[in-house]
Amino acid sequence: MTTTGTDEPGLDAEEVRRRVRELLAAHDPATTDRLGFLRARFDAGLAWVHFPEGLGGLGAPRALQAVAEAELAAAGAPDNDPRRIGIGLGMAAPTILRYGTEEQRGRFLRPLWTGEEVWCQLFSEPDAGSDLASLRTRAVRDGDDWVVTGQKVWTSNAHNARWAILIARTDPEMPKHRGITYFVCDMTDPGVEVRPLRQITGEAEFNEVFLTGVRIPDAYRLGDIGEGWRVAQTTLMNERVAIGGTRVPREGGMIGAAAATWRARPELRTPALHDRLLRLWVDSEVARLTAERVRQQLAAGAPGPEGSGVKLAFARLNQQISGLELELLGEEGLRYSDWSMTRPQIVDFYGRDAGYRYLRAKGNSIEGGTSEILRTIIAERVLGLPAEPRTDKDVAWKDLPR
Amino acid sequence: MTTPTPQTLSTSQTTPASPDLLYSDVEDELRASVRALLSDRCPPSAVLARCESDTPYDPELWRTLAGALGTAGLLVPERLGGQGASAREAAVVLEELGAAVTPVPFLTSAVLATCALLGCDTKDEAVAALLQQLASGETVAALAVPFTAAPGVPFPRAVRASSDGELTGTLTSVADATAAGVLVVPAVGPEGPGLYAVEAAAARITAPVPLDLTRPIADVGLAGAPARRLEAPDAAAALDGALRAGAGLLASEQLGIAQWCLETTVQHLAERHQFGRPVGSFQAVKHRLADLWLEVVSARAAARAAADALASGSDDTRVAVAVAQAYCAGVAVHAAEECVQLHGGIGMTWEHPAHLFLKRAKADEAALGTPGHHRTALAAAVDLPAAG
Incomplete structure (x- = not known):
């Protein structure tokens, strides 16, 4: 495998455009089947240009990805439906790239990117949410394999997934952060049982995953034994980057739904709701500008700590705005679209009806780091305030109170 | 529990070209x-x-x-x-x-x-x-309007100009009038609204006790004061533009106030010990400061957007200024209030400077249009009409 530095001569926007033209000439999207085109795009290094050559990239600056995307979209080329495979793209792939062996990178990254193989993440457990490092799922060595037993929860896409990234406890004698190992888990193993987890909206986006004697070859371990916590940090850091990284137009979030209702339904307007709506409109516009500033800092190569605040603002706004909209709707707000247990392929926080938006937004301050944990992270890592005294960090995991 | 990628709604509002939100x-x-x-x-x-x-x-x-x-x-x-x-x-x-x-x-x-x-x-x-x-x-000149004057309101009629250019009338709460050698006075004369330059010495300037000690205000009495009419294609537009620029840039002053209050409070709480621990290690305190930090970084984005819009003459200036002023005024006040509270008794003393920031922040909130005034201006600008 060749890895190319960003200093390779000629790797600029024009070179990316040239390579896109070459790809399109060899594989006309109008006559090539979707999967065939996506595989060819990966092999041409235009999947994620900042990845190394041979792994779907060109070793180019990340900013050039937008150039490739724009050129390909303009040519009507199919994409890999990124929203369907977000966990693979945003979390598994960067972790495999950083910690995977050559064999693992070669085996997993191409079908991950083309969407042939869907990924899910087996991290949270019923007794390990915010305190993820206290997790109980055990992995015990047996010859060339590990045997994994335990329960995971809040797993999106487990019912569609071919592979999972998994963290499990390999050494209970060590303190909690040091006895964890990171694996790639085959979701077709007979010891994996996936059950839908119905949530307050009525549907089931997520799953519970029961692992009973699941066998994982040691060759599917990512990183060293006992280093799983450190490897997981890469995954989680990329999750937060993914959340803060999208560029949003004015009224592009929850405020757009409430503003549309306000404009369409003059009979519902009251002075009290008007002032609250305007306050939330201002807050939404400022949150949009804050995210835009984070994006500009990243593009200028000077990332600031502001990104960690974006999710906090977004969770609060989604909750307050969806609450306001339900209130605005009055009698209509007493009705709900549908409580049936369905399995949505794609989750849209701003979709369906106001009741759904209100209920789904409750998850925004829990998923991907609760707002409370984020505030503690900001206070300690950004503001440099002293940590709370802790009693759980240096004790063997097996001796911690439960 | 992992987070799905947020989708983007299509919207009737157009998004302005991205302002440059960084510092050169x-x-x-x-x-x-x-x-x-x-x-x-x-x-x-x-x-x-x-x-x-x-x-x-x-x-x-x-x-x-x-x-x-x-x-x-x-x-x-x-x-x-x-x-x-x-x-x-x-x-x-x-x-x-x-x-x-x-x-x-x-x-x-x-x-x-x-x-x-x-x-x-x-x-x-x-x-x-x-x-x-x-x-x-x-x-030094002062624009002779009350410091609470806001962009988007009718031209003031408190001062009359005679045909020979003498001004008569009273203006209250003019910021920094006692520091000024020249007053730029909006007045209505025979030719309609105009801006006039008046030597401060020709006015009766009296200074009340100000809430904000660091930016004194004064009442200005004009009794046939000699003045020079300043040629202007549209004096009302000139005044309105000045008030809009002032409101937009005041957001940056408010950001500075908030930033000082946050930094000073964080520093104090990292040093101050109670119950055998730094006060800043208590979660109840930390979370308040994390929220305040988020407000300050958000205020920075809003203030930069307003400054950039004013600098570039963007079509979006009205919205950018109204958003910045509606947002940053409250952040400065909140930061100063948190600074006083989280300093405990120290924050309540005359000796500690927190009160200077609190008074400046509270006066700034009223200045150049209250947050409520700017929200009302936004309602028209972004098509969110009031009830009835």
Whole structure:
């Protein structure tokens, strides 16, 4: 495998455009089947240009990805439906790239990117949410394999997934952060049982995953034994980057739904709701500008700590705005679209009806780091305030109170 | 529990071209010079002592800041003796002045009065001469409107101009009028609304006890005061533009206030011990500061967007200014209130400078349009009409 530095001569926007033209000439999207085109795009290094050559990239600056995307979209080329495979793209792939062996990178990254193989993440457990490092799922060595037993929860896409990234406890004698190992888990193993987890909206986006004697070859371990916590940090850091990284137009979030209702339904307007709506409109516009500033800092190569605040603002706004909209709707707000247990392929926080938006937004301050944990992270890592005294960090995991 | 990628709604609102929300190298250098000057000549203890004296303004400091550093002429084109910079640079100066609650007439003279004159006919000799004096910092002017005057309201009718150019009327709560040598007065004369230059010596200026000790206000009485009408294609538009620029740039001052309050509070809480621990290690305190930090970084984005819109003359300026002022005013007040509360008894003393920031923040909230005024302006600008 060749890895190319960003200093390779000629790797600029024009070179990316040239390579896109070459790809399109060899594989006309109008006559090539979707999967065939996506595989060819990966092999041409235009999947994620900042990845190394041979792994779907060109070793180019990340900013050039937008150039490739724009050129390909303009040519009507199919994409890999990124929203369907977000966990693979945003979390598994960067972790495999950083910690995977050559064999693992070669085996997993191409079908991950083309969407042939869907990924899910087996991290949270019923007794390990915010305190993820206290997790109980055990992995015990047996010859060339590990045997994994335990329960995971809040797993999106487990019912569609071919592979999972998994963290499990390999050494209970060590303190909690040091006895964890990171694996790639085959979701077709007979010891994996996936059950839908119905949530307050009525549907089931997520799953519970029961692992009973699941066998994982040691060759599917990512990183060293006992280093799983450190490897997981890469995954989680990329999750937060993914959340803060999208560029949003004015009224592009929850405020757009409430503003549309306000404009369409003059009979519902009251002075009290008007002032609250305007306050939330201002807050939404400022949150949009804050995210835009984070994006500009990243593009200028000077990332600031502001990104960690974006999710906090977004969770609060989604909750307050969806609450306001339900209130605005009055009698209509007493009705709900549908409580049936369905399995949505794609989750849209701003979709369906106001009741759904209100209920789904409750998850925004829990998923991907609760707002409370984020505030503690900001206070300690950004503001440099002293940590709370802790009693759980240096004790063997097996001796911690439960 | 992992987070699905948020989708984006299509919307009836158009998104303006992205403003430049960062600071340029030139802006960083300007900030460094202003900060160095203020930390040397204007520490909080000196501000407090000066506010209690008969001379709240420091003329020496103003000479250096306005003249030697050239900040008074930032908004004035070079052909009129200024620096030919923009609202972006003026905003950076205001951040620093806010962070030191410096008693200098920068916002009032170098922004409000200067922008009113820039809205006049700058080819007119009197306008050009006055702009040149303001740009050098030799003359300080005050825009003679109450500090609460907001953009988007009708032209004030408190002062009448006679046909021979004498002004009569009373204006209340004019910020920094006691520091001014010249007053730029909006008045209605036989030719309709106009802007007039009046020597401050020709006015009866009385200073009430101000809430904000670092930016005194004064009532201005004009009884047949001789004045010079400033040629302007549209005096009402010139005044409105000045108030809009002032409101947009005030957001940067508010950001500076909030930033100082946050930093000072964090520093205090990391050092102060109670119950055998630093007070800043308690989660109840940490979470409040994390929320405040988020408000401050958000205020920075809003204030930068307003400054950039004013600098580029963007079509989105009305919205950007209204958003910045509706948001940043509250952040400055909240930061100052948290600063007082989280300093405990210390924050309630006269000796600690927190009260200077609280008073400045609260006065700024009323200045150049309240947050409520700017929200109402937004309702029209972004098509969210009121009930009924």
